[in-house]
Amino acid sequence: SAVISQKPSRDICQRGTSLTIQCQVDSQVTMMFWYRQQPGQSLTLIATANQGSEATYESGFVIDKFPISRPNLTFSTLTVSNMSPEDSSIYLCSVEGSETQYFGPGTRLLVL
Amino acid sequence: QKEVEQNSGPLSVPEGAIASLNCTYSDRGSQSFFWYRQYSGKSPELIMFIYSNGDKEDGRFTAQLNKASQYVSLLIRDSQPSDSATYLCAVRTTGTASKLTFGTGTRLQVTL
Numbered sequence: 001s002a003v004i005s006q007k008p009s010r011d012i013c014q015r016g017t018s019l020t021i022q023c024q025v026d027s028q029v030t031m032m033f034w035y036r037q038q039p040g041q042s043l044t045l046i047a048t049a050n051q052g053s054e055a056t057y058e059s060g061f062v063i064d065k066f067p068i069s070r071p072n073l074t075f076s077t078l079t080v081s082n083m084s085p086e087d088s089s090i091y092l093c094s095v096e097g098s099e100t101q102y103f104g105p106g107t108r109l110l111v112l
Numbered sequence: 113q114k115e116v117e118q119n120s121g122p123l124s125v126p127e128g129a130i131a132s133l134n135c136t137y138s139d140r141g142s143q144s145f146f147w148y149r150q151y152s153g154k155s156p157e158l159i160m161f162i163y164s165n166g167d168k169e170d171g172r173f174t175a176q177l178n179k180a181s182q183y184v185s186l187l188i189r190d191s192q193p194s195d196s197a198t199y200l201c202a203v204r205t206t207g208t209a210s211k212l213t214f215g216t217g218t219r220l221q222v223t224l
Binding site: 001041042043044045048092099100101102103104105106 | 144146154155156157158161200202204211212213214215216217
């Protein structure tokens with residue numbers, strides 16, 4: 001499976017600010033995914049990011065709040081905009097492997 | 113109705129016993145089924161996947177699939193304290209661009 005890294009690993013932010021999370025993969029992948037995992041909850045897909053096209057957002061998530069970039073086949077960013085305490089969560093990127101998706105280590109975000 | 117359902121637990125089993133984790137899904141078009149393990153504070157890691165009805169064994173783990181009953185399970189034999197984690201069931205439906213739908217997870221505790 002691919003080796004996936006995320007930056008930052010954790011952050012504490014003030015409400016109203018924005019944070020950009022980076023996801024780097026050690027091999028070229030077509031599909032990358034961004035998930036949110038709120039405390040004690042399962043994974044919720046935010047969007048699917050394909051290189052060279054606009055990200056596809058799931059119901060309840062919008063581009064203005066969670067803009068995504070996918071400049072090449074090994075990298076993607078997710079921005080959490082105008083943050084509120086409700087955005088406190090773990091944000092995970094994943095990539096499509098040979099059988100299923102594999103996850104990065106996650107970014108733990110606390111919004112005060 | 114949730115698309116993928118799991119008992120949240122905790123499921124407590126003594127060391128050496130068999131742990132049985134269950135998952136039901138609502139979409140009959142689902143084709144692929146996955147079990148991920150997530151330790152506290154870590155990202156999910158793939159344990160097993162299964163596509164066909166019946167059993168699939170890998171070491172101490174056995175995945176069981178019954179598409180007619182829309183049911184998939186994971187058996188862990190000779191449970192160890194290191195198996196204590198949350199187990200996430202994920203389902204992929206054909207034609208959804210590799211999208212995975214996750215259950216809420218079952219927390220397993222293996223006691224000494």
